[in-house]
Amino acid sequence: MSQIYTKILLLVLHTKLFYIVFLVLFLITGKTTIYSQEIKTKKTFESGKKTVQLNESGAIIVNDSVKKTTNNNPEEITIKNDSIKKKPLLEGIVKRKAKDYEKANQKTKELTLYNEAELYYTDIELKAGIIILNYEKNEVYAGRIKDSLGNYTQYPVFKQGENIIEPDSIRFNFKTKKALVWNSKTKQGEMNILAEKSKRENDSVYFLKNARITTSKNVLDPEYYFLVRKVKFVPKKKVVAGFTNLYIADVPTPLFLPFSYFPMTEESTSGFIVPTPGQSNQQGYFLQNGGYYFALSDYYDLAILGDYYTNGSYGLRFESSYAKRYKYNGRVNFRLENNIQSEKGLPDYSRSSQYNIQWSHSQDAKAAANSRFSASVNLGSSQYFRQSVNLANVGSSLNNNLSSSISYSKTFQTIPQINFSLSATHNQNTNTELINMTLPTLQASVDRIFPFAPKDGIKKGFFKNINFQYNLRGENRITTADSLFFKPQMFRDAKTGFQHSIPISTNFKLLNHFSVTTSANYNEVWTLNTVEKSFSSSENKIITEDVKGFDAFRTYNFSANLGTTIYGTFDFGEDKKIQAIRHVMRPNISYSYAPSFEKYYDTYAIDATGNTMSDYTRFEGGLFGAPGKVYASSVGFSLSNSFEAKVRDDESTTGKPKKVMLLNSLNIATTYNLAADSLALAPLRVSGGTLLFKQKMNVNFATTLDPYAIDNSGTRIERFNIDNGGSLFRMTSANMTVNYAFSSTDFNNKGNTNASNQTAQNGGRQDDLFGIGSNLNDNRESLFNKDGEDEDEDTSDEWYNTKLPWDLNLAYSVTYNNRNRENEIGSHSLMMSGNIEMAPRWKVGFSSGYDFKQKGVTFTQLRFERDLESWRMSFNWVPYGTNSYWGFFIGISSSVLSDIKWEKRQLPDRVFR
Template sequence: MTRHKTSHIFTKIALKPLNTNLFNIVLLSIFLTIGSCKIYSQDIKNKTTAIPAKNQKVRTGSIPENTSKSTAKKETDTIKKDSVKIKVFLDGKVKYKSEDYARIDQKKKLITLYNKAELYYQDIELKSGIIVLDYEKNEVYAGRIKDSTGTYTQYPNFKQGANVIEPDSIRFNFKTKKALIWNSRTDQGEFKVKASISKKENDSVYFLKGARFTTSKDIDNPEYYFQTSKVKFIPGKKVVTGLTNMVIANVPTPIALPFAFFPMSKETSVSGILLPTYNDSNTRGFSLQNGGYYFALSDHYDLTVLGDYYTNGSYALRFESSYGKRYSYRGNINVRFENLINSERGYPDYSKQNIYNIQWSHAKDSKGSPNSSFSASVNLGSSKYYKQSINQANVGSNLNNTLSSSVSYSKTFNGTVGSRLAVSATHSQNTQTSEINLTLPDLQYSVDRLYPFVGKDGVKKGFFKNINLQYNLSGKNSFVTTDSLFFKPEMFNNAKVGVQQSIPISTNFKLFKYFSVSTAMNYEEVWYLKTIRRGYDTDQSKVIDKTVNGFDAFRTYNFSSSLGTTIYGTFNFGKNKKIKSIRHVMRPSVSYSYTPSFEKYYDTYATDASGTITKDYTRFEGGIFSSPGKTNSNILGFDLSNTFEAKVTDKDSTKVEAKKIMLLNNLNFSTSYDINANGITSLAWAPVRVSGGTQLFNNKMNINFATTLDPYAIDNSGTRINVYNINNGGSLFRMTSSNVTLNYSISSKDMEAKKKDKNQQSQRNGGRDDDLFGRNTIDTARGKSQFDEEEDSGEDKITEFFASILPWDMTFAYSLTYGNNNRENKITGNSIMISANADLTPKWKAGVSTGYDFVQNGVTYTQLRFERDLLSWRMDFNWQPFGTQSNWSFFIGIKSGVLSDIKYDKRSASKR
């Protein structure tokens, strides 16, 4: 339709006023009115039948990258895929889809996706209830939608790389990579971050307004959080904030900082400062404990440096390092040093001393090198370390009297004749006497067994074909010293060096089908670099030993044989009886050993100045591999082991087979007879040793017992005499000692698997691996729970808790020792120990370790412990009320390792 200018029309009317025509004027006015407007035409869509909801298809489509033509394709309800070519300048292809519809507005340059909408572009994934793409501005908008009840659902999920944000709504620009986010929620390591408004500056920097940070599982209703108004957030690295205030239970606290820094590294560990805790002591003044720095040196090893300082000058340093390489090795090293000062300089009770402790644990993975191994378990240092340390609360170590270490390397050489080499160093230290026994090195080399008479078929059967021999070599360098002389020149002056070689030859065979016979001969040769010369010194008026340096050797041999069999006996009580049968297995054996006298290695020395009285001695006396014997040994040994097993009717009536139960795991008798005994200086029969053990109550109770029965009587001085006890007015045997131990573990559930190795540090320090001596509390300051924690303590767990019995577990131990070696006839040991743990409520745990010594009439080491699960926080209290080590400790802090320094840790001053 043609458009006319209104000015032309009005001119024509003015020139012809007299020729008016009403009809023409009205008609002309209509046309002029229509002609003054812009008129558009459009195609009317054909009506179609609506597709039911259940048959609707998911709308998908894509926008090609860098296109210039502007075309549009008609959309109908039956379209499966849209391809819209529009003028955009994106660097990649945009893919999208939705469940309800994908509407394209060509006029506004918008694509609207509704219901379960998804959009993908480069490393960006966006999922939401509704997504609007503005392809002219290169922006996308996403938000939630309401369901039929009016509740908001399908919150946006924005993922770029590894970072995920879940806001209420988001606006994002594809070109600048900037975004504006409302009520964003994101996880960064152990942190959960929520902000009212977030501005994404680029791929690595966010600015937040009205943000909160927490480690709570529920970001919308946390138990605590840090509230701040302005934040610079670098995902995976750090958060820098302005004024930050701590809020607990939605109540602001006075705890505030003008600025704050939160590390958010995604690495397994990051370096950082370990804040100290404040404490006070009656003897050393105020202190700062457990402060230091953690160095995350690499993926394979780290280093923790900790220190304590007291105002009286005492201080402590600790270096802890863990290392490991997958399929190769793993281990850790702890070095502790303390400078202890008591009282003040000038006072009579002033003292100063240095104590230290070194621990090293190493294990090699057999997968890395199957033919060699290396392991280490070291615990050495000052004997009084655990009793005097100012920052050590390991109960098991305080009660232990021995420290031990072992470092070993072994290698197997494969070949026609295989061999094995092992080199080790061992250490044993008595913390009461301060005596140290150190072997460095201990060399062991052995060649595999050789069967010289075996046939080509390789069958080893019979006396001759079973004859085999070996070669063993052992070399040792041993030291006996004390704490004060450890690794000083005096220690090496008293070293004992020796080499022992042996060639054992043995065979075994069957005799009369039912008897097993084994026979062995052993040849030994011992080399020493030091021997002694003993004699009477007239200047000192006493017998002295002089050390003789130089190579010397002695050679010995011995013979042994044993004969044994197995006897089975079954006692049937009938099929209808509750106890159907009892099976008794006996394994009797008789052994014989012979060692000749090696008098040629013995000399004599005078015991006084006159030289009339002499005694025999050997120059090899005191050697590391002992010395040759002078007495001809001819010993017969007798052993009998028994096991008792029963078959009983199973309580489960559906089971056809009888149930097997063990009555006695073992019941052993052993003694020996000396054929060469003359009845005056030596007695023929050795005491009878009886030992046994069993398990009861579904293997929860272990019972072990042992006793020693002596057939000979004693005189008034307590010396054994060649008179049988029954001929001296007594019984057949005289019980000289006896002991019985019971261990019983019960629980509301089967917790045996959980209880294993739960006190590893205590065991490593030399204590027990259970709770009977209490639990290690030194780790409390580092946020480690003393109780077995379980995850997901939610409503389901609480409901289950109250629907069942109170969860608990208990370990019980009892020991009784009887002594009558010199007719004292008394109980030398009688004690009971108990450790129990219980869940008082779903969030409260309590435990106790205690005992009573009936001989000393006193309570043994006692520990009370309580713990409260505060969701993101943890609180515990430990108390040792009795003894010289009595103390208490209280701890409350955040569980998360990132905020482990936010805590309150208070310990009482130890009495030691």
């Protein structure tokens, strides 16, 4: 037994003389009830065919000789103090059960549980093949047993609180909490520990000998581990080790440490972040992504990262995440880079400072029923994603727009209901470097009011459906350039105004088949910015002066719509493959009217003579437009179509046909201006789209058809194109896009979401047609993960050559221009991306395309990845172009040991300005 169990010598709590006397009484009287100071202290419980009693000293009294039971229900041994208040042998209730037998030995004071034995005591749970409880020494022994083939089974599982140990055998003392364990297996966070021999001093300190520390899921045969001769282990806090050697596939490597420290806390812990060395063609040698992580609390953290280059360039980043359950969560990123190119004094010397601020905040729906706060901010230098030397994200660099929004909204549950919101928005064009901001935007609205609706709530007819509401919008809008962002001039150019609108509308049925909607809108604009124009004789030009002060104008308009839905079915017979085609048409005729508001217009001289005058309105360039001078009256026509087929389904067991969508939409729209004296008919716009191949191919097309001809200069003339020797319509533009995504899983619904979160947050594509952004801060992230994939799925037992998971995305786009007889293709390209799993945990992917207009290959990216279970190896390569880049990484996947890695990369050469 000593070879299986660990023994800890403990102080005996009772004298042996007392037990000798008690044993003599037991042998003479057999079953006896004993009293101490006239207080009954017999404790009895039944288990199968036996009754077990404990006297005041804790000795067990059995009423028969049966030593085997098949009762698997847990029994309880309860110790109570007598009137002398002697300290009990055990401090609580002991529950135990066993499948084969439970044997009590009065001589050794031991209780033996065999086969599927379980023991529960205070916060301790113990399961093993065999358990021996020594209630005199307060010790428990647990170990394995052999099955019919002689193999060890039912290894002990020791659990105390949240700590779980799975050894070959264990010896534990309830009083001192000390233990000796052989071949213990325990998991702390992401770390798995297998120790040849373990000694537990108390609840918080363990000493291990010849321990293997790894993040591999296979603890007994890990692909790598750290062999530590001596270890001090504090659960959920740390591991302090002596001489440590890295083993890969049980082969020792030259990598070792004289001592080591592994954090084991389940909570976030502050610590240093080791930088990554490398070399850049423009900035020289560098250290990137080094810094310090601050675990500030359970609700938020902060990481400060920095880069340094030998030519003087540097970068600084602040990253913070915060969350509170059922309240809110968010993330804040601030990036700053000071990039230097060449050497000072040389002609190609340049210096560029770039920054980027990102903030995302979302409120839980349970936090507040009637109010909500949200934020999505992405602003900074227009060239940041194109010139950053610590970012390889082509999807973000190709995006031409940065936008932000911070908003607070509240609903007042009154009658009628009132909605209120306050927001700040930002929109930035990275090509023109023009920024539009609203600081802030105020919106308020009163819910619709039906003044003529009956009390029963049923609204039918023209009068009963009359309704109106009130809307208010106020803005403080700023238009500035990237170079003037947050400078005094930016705020001096701000424009402020308010818009009040009261829409009135109603709807009713006409002849039971036509739906009629009429509406009128009253609009009032208040502004603090107007203009005044005059001709300056001294400067010989027109002067436009900004006027500060309150001013207002009022407008109104009217519109009506008449529409219906027409259904048509073409039957071909149930014996046909295509049994029927259904055509749905939705024609609509609209009329709009707006009077002329000439009273808001003035005149000014456009030359020094003062004889030539021109009209203008002082409200031009306002936030909410200007009153119209031209009388408007127009009729519009639109027609939407959809086509659906009923097809015989040969695979159906019920015999019912299936529906197939032939054309989702085919729309035609145009307008006729009743007030125009020429060119009254607007170009005809035709658009449509459909889904093919089990809704995997998305096809969209559109074209513009102009009925009027053009002269030699390209100007539209008052003559129909057919009367000018041409066709009925002149096609001025057209475009078509086709997107097709399919995979080896027969067009599953997983969807390709390879695009990194950073690309999507910056407004880029969700797929990987323009490649996948590399996270240089943490290359452990997989390049191929998709939603719905099971990372733990093991396919090693399959014949892999019969199942090669793959996916392929195609995007085709073509545009045609003929506005001025160009008759040319504006753009024509085919983009594609794909991924294939060549073997288990071995994946290859690509993103590329071809531009038929420019006759060249578009952006190309090649991706290789090898999943080594606990390790990850990847190679990302952009072979040519302005964004050429390559990067190699191999390292441990676990975040705990993320610094154990080797990576090499060549960043794109940036041109700073």
